[in-house]
Amino acid sequence: MNRGAEVTAGDIARLADVSRAAVSNWRKRYPDFPKPVGGSMSSPTFPLDEVEQWLEANGRMPTRTAVDRLHLVLQRASMDTDDAIAAIVRRLSDAEARTGPTAQAVAEILAIADEIGLGAVQEALATRFVDLRDRRGAGGRSTSTEVAALVAELAQPQGATVMDPACRTGVLLHAALTRRAARVVAQDADDDLVAIARARLASVDGVARVEVRRGDLIDDAFGDTRVDIVVSDPPNGGGWPYEELAGDLRWEYSLPPRSEPELAWIQHALARLHPGGHVWMLLPPGVAERPAGRRVRRELLRRGALRAVIALPTGVTAPYNMRRHLWMLRRPEVVDGPQAVLMVDAEQPWPEAAEIIRSAMRAHRADSPPPDTVGAHAVRLDPVSLISEDVDLTPSRHVSGAHPAHDFTQVSxxxxxxxxxxxxxxxxxxxxxxxxxxxxxxxxTTVGDLIKRGTLVVLAEPGAALHVGDVLISSTGPRPELLVVDDTDDGRTLDGRHICLRSNPDHWDPWFLVGCLGSAANLRRVVSTGSIPRIEVRRARIPSLSRPEQHLYGEYFRRLREMLAGLQQATALGEEFVEMTVGGLLAGTLDTDG
Known part of the structure; x- marks a missing residue:
């Protein structure tokens, strides 16, 4: 921070990651604590440069990442609100506008960008924007980077023009740009989201053309544009402008009902494609089964537009309390008719689920059934079998029972x-x-205090090299994954889904840390209560035991986790055995012992 800035006691508490009561105690106990230079008796202000020097000299300044410092800049500038962050983003992308009341904050953020890159800063600002909107229920949720990366991989956008007609913060198009899309176009009805998306996409290296405008179903910013691929996670629920658009030519597959805005977005996306182009759209599961939408679903099947419905695992993208479906559609050629439809039900941990989806899609593109390795989770169906009275496209209702019963040798x-x-x-x-x-x-003591003392280090920036003994914690909940890095993962880089705690081997046993962090008491402390549960690991409390005691506890914690892993494996195999046996009995390939 520049010399001359002033902060309140609350600002100091946030800076030092302590309570305001602690700051009050410092003022009373330490004569050399900086004296007030302004404010009032009830809310004095202190010179920030002197405060930072005092915290450093007394070992009370926590180690902070560049992103931590970015958040502090926003807080100190009173710009830690979603609309203020959008204003900052606009100024970062406009050199001539870096004046006025936000100039100081912009200058400090640009200094951080010099360290970690403008793209990383834009990503951090976008993440903070979404988090703040989510807290006040203002519709700021964003597609997870993991799901966006898979969508881009499946869509194969290299050299193509890609559109998102309801782009939110631009996560899906950002992933398309990283896979060398030649041009991306996007719109959103929210001016702040447009600003965030425009900045995020402009920060991607490359020569792709990027256009982000304000627009929606009524005021379509790209009505005359035709593209190769559409990717989108459109607004869900509520209604859509039915009266204004009832006669629109986009509704080739029947007029969407008033209560089915997602079916309007699907047809809007198909209308913006060249013939043969593809749509990849994330949708709530109700779109596959609600009675009001069955006429549109039937027409999508009959005319060969719907090609795949993929049920993603619960909690891999917002909203995190439900499963999401990924629909793949194709704008038919003139002579197209009903086409085979791939159904995938991937309710596995994310890496395994993603591989199931990749394998099934590779076979589907080759006009082949899913391979045996994923046969229990995917099936390729004749569309005629789906055009029933309900036209229910929920994958689990078609994948289950779509495969032959196991014989006696397999079950035994x-x-x-x-x-x-x-x-x-x-x-x-x-x-x-x-x-x-x-x-x-x-x-x-808290993890935050241990970080200040230097006996623990937290790594959050993706790309950091991992070492044996590091503790990995998933960055979102509701129950964080906890791992100890072993020889097989030594040197692997940190991904965006985890944070890393690195300890001095003389101070902390990694398995002891894992056991403490996974306790019920600590989970209540560290998991936030928002709709996107985030992990605040600095709040966790760790008992102060000697290193030999830690090792004893850590070894016991490790044995407990091994026991739990064995129980989980046995449960999974038991469920598989029950399913195989019931299926065999009903199919007549097995018999009871009676």
Whole structure:
């Protein structure tokens, strides 16, 4: 910060990651604490440069990443609101507008951009914007980067023109640009979202042409434009301007009902494609089954427009409390008729689910059924079988039972594996003992304090190299994943879905940290309560035990996690055995022992 800036006690508390009461105590206990230079008796202000020097000299300045410092700039400039962040973003992309009341904040943010790159700063600002909008329920949610990357991979946008007619913050088009789309065009009805998306897309290296405008279903900013690919995560729920657009020529597959805005967005996207172009659209699961939309769904099938419906795992993209469907559609050629439809039900952990989807789509593009490796999760159907009375396109209702029943040899082999796994479980169960002696309660401290002291380091920037003994924590909840990096992952880089805690081996046992962080008490502290549960690991509390005691506890925690992993594997295999057996009994390939 520049010399001359002033901060309140609340600002100091945020700067030092402590409570305001702690700041009040410092003022009373330490004569050298900076004196007020302004404000009022009830809310004095202090010289920021002196405050930072005092915090550094007394070991109370926390280690902060560039993104942490960016958030502090916003807070100090009183610009930590969604509309203020959008204003900052506009100024960052306009050199002639870097004057006025936000000039100081813009200059500081540009200095951070010099360190980590303008693209990283734009991404951090967009993330903060979405988080703030989400907290006040203003519709700022954004597609997750993992899902956006998969959509871009499946869409194959290299050299193509790609459109998003309801772009939000531009996540999907950003992923398309990283896969060398030649041109991207986007619109959104929200001016602030347009500003965020425009800045985010402009920061991608390359020679692609980028156009982001204000627009919606009524005032279409690209009504005369035809593109190769449409990717979108359009607004869900509510209604759409039915009366104003009832006679529009875009409704080739029947007029969407008043209560089905998603079916209007689907047809809008198809109308903006060249013949043979594809749509990849994220939709709520109700679009596949609601009675009001069955006429449109039937027409999409009958004319060969709908090509795939993919059910993603729960919690991989916003809103995180439900599964989302990814529809793939194709603008038919003149002679096109009904086409085979791929159904995928991928309710597995994300890496496994993504690979199932890739494998099934590769086979579908080759006009082949899904390979055996994903046959339990995907099926390729004749559209005639889908054009029933309800026209229900929910993947789970078609994938289940679409494959032949397992024979006796397969079921028997699975039973043998399950019996062996269950017989090994008692050996993994650690013993428990009552305490043989009493001891005083153990003092504890927060992870934030340990970071300030230097015994723990937090790494959050993607791309950082991982070392053996690092502790990985997923950055979103509701129950964070906790891992210890071993020899197999040494040197791997940190991804955007995790943060890393690195400890001095002389201070902290990694398995002890994992056990503490995963406790019920700490989960209540670190998981935020928003619709996107975020992990604030600095709030976690760690008992202050000696290194030998930590090792004993850590080894026990490791054994508990191994036991839990064994139980989960046995449960999964047990469910598979039950499903195989029931299917075989009903199909007549198996018999009971009676």
């Amino acid at each position: 082999a699975t039973r043998t594996r399950l019996a062996a796994m269950m017989s090994a479980l008692p050996e993994t169960l650690p013993p428990v003992h009552t305490r043989r002696s009493s001891r005083d309660p153990v003092a504890d």
